Structures are given as C-alpha cells and as structure tokens.
Amino acid sequence: DWTAEHIIDELVSDVRTQVGDGRVLLAISGGVDSSTLGLLLARAVGEKLTAVFIDHGLLRLGEREQVEAALKPLGVNLVTVDARAEFMAALDGVSDPEQKRKIIGREFIRAFEREARAYGPFDFLAQGTLYPDVIESAGGEGAANIKSHHNVGGLPDDLAFKLVEPFRTLFKDEVREIARLLGLPDHIRMRHPFPGPGLAIRCLGAISEEKLDILRRVDDIFISGLREFGLYDGCSQALAILTPIQSVGVMGDERTYSYTAALRAVTTDDFMTAEWARLPYEFLATMSNRIVNQVHEINRVVYDITGKPPATIEWE
C-alpha cells in the first residue's frame, strides 16, 4: 500500500545506505523541490547535510527570510550566502535576455563552488531531480533547452561529487505530499514556479538596484493580492514585469512621466502552452489602484492577455 509516510521512510533509508557517513551538499533555490529535499536529507543525515542558499539579489520581497524561517526550525543546516553585490556587478549594463541568463548561471556556479570549498570537503551533491526531468533530459530537446536555465551548469573535477537524487522516480504532486508531511509551510509547498534568473528577466533591459526595488514592490502587491482574493492556486504562474516604457500621467495637479508595470497570470498543465488567466476585473482594478498608490515610480498598469504561443510566459 502506497502512502507518502511509507515513501518517506524508504527514501530516508535509501539515502542513509547511499551516503553512509559522507557529507552532503545541496543548493536550495527556495522552490518546493530543493526545500523538500533539504527536509528529507536533514531527517536522513542531520548535520552531515549542508544546504546552501545563494541570495543573488534577484529574489522576491522577503523570500530569503521566508526560506530561512521555513527550513532552519525544521533542522536543516542552512547556510545563506549574500552574493548580491557580485551578481549586480556582473550584470551591470547587460540588456540581452540570454546574456543575462548566461551571466547569472556562471555567477551562480562560481558562488556555489566557492561555498562548496569553504564548507567542504563534501562527498555527495544532492539534487531535487524529478521523474519528468529525467525523461526530459533523456529526450534531448526538452523545454529546459529552449532557454538556457541556470540549473544545468557543470562543476570542475575537484568538485565532482557523487549525485544523490532521491526524487528521481517521483512526480511533483508526490513531492508536495511529502513536503506536507515533513512540515514545509504551504506558501513554499504550493508556490508557483519561479525562474532561476529571478527578477532579472522580469526587469526588462539593463537592470539596476532601483528598478529591481520597484519591481519587487509591484510583484509583492500582485502575489499577495492573488493570495488574499483566493486566486493564487487557480493560476499556474503569476508575475509582474517592469517595462522600460515611460508614459505621461497625472497625479493630483502634477504631470508625471513614469514607468509602466505589466501583470501576467497564466493557466497551464505543462508550461509548454498556456492561456492567460481570466482574472476578475474587480481584482485587476484593485491591483492597479494599489500599485499606482503604493509604488510612486509606476503610473500605468497593464494586464497581459496573450497566450503561449505566440508569447512566452516570461517577457525575456
């Protein structure tokens, strides 16, 4: 009889058999897969696990604190690395989306290697690979290859660990069920996917601290609003985009010339095709009001009503 409890016991015992007394390194992204893996490994090997969370400065408002608050109390040996300055420096003046991805991927590997050496030596590298990922990489031209994702880079030989991938036979729903039993809070357990390059590909063109800060506040109003109105779980993914468009507006007696923010929400089964979410007008009106009232750098809000194809979910 299949129960998630039973699966957890089995995974814990398999991990213990595989790693023995070895030390395990894990990169935490803040998503459900790596977070759940962190909890599972903490249960299996305790302090032999080092989970590294790299804050690249492209995260959502409060995300780093949320990840820490979710994992540390449940016994995950979590190291948070503040790498914001180095990512910002590397991305300075870069506007091409694929260039941004390449740079972020490279900087991520660089920071991760440095931490691996600082806290090492490690015998194993754990990854939250799921069954669909296994199929996809076997197939070659999967969705992961359309854009260069940051989670695919290689590590140098002296960091060539043996892999621990306990979720290789599982689907996302099963990981979510395991996460529930291991005590992962729902806001992470049921979270929409968030791309590795984070807000960098939602801040169109060259990024800056100022623009990221604007986008972070807009995004937080939108995502919190979706949760507040009970609409979050009905969308597969929701995002805010900061466009480089400046347009004329009026605020009180004054003429403004400020940025346009775009909101996007989609429903999809596989992220290969998607429909724009038919969010209620009243909700959109509330979001628009909140955004222009609370984020003074924005004087215009638009909602993206394009499907995929022809548009992608992200704007970059």
Ligand code: XMP
């Ligand atoms: P698109 O924009 O191609 O996105 O329709 C499909 C899904 O992939 C995510 N995505 C990424 N995830 N690194 C990631 O980890 C990336 O570079 C990247 N680009 C897109 C996107 O958020 C959506 O869920």
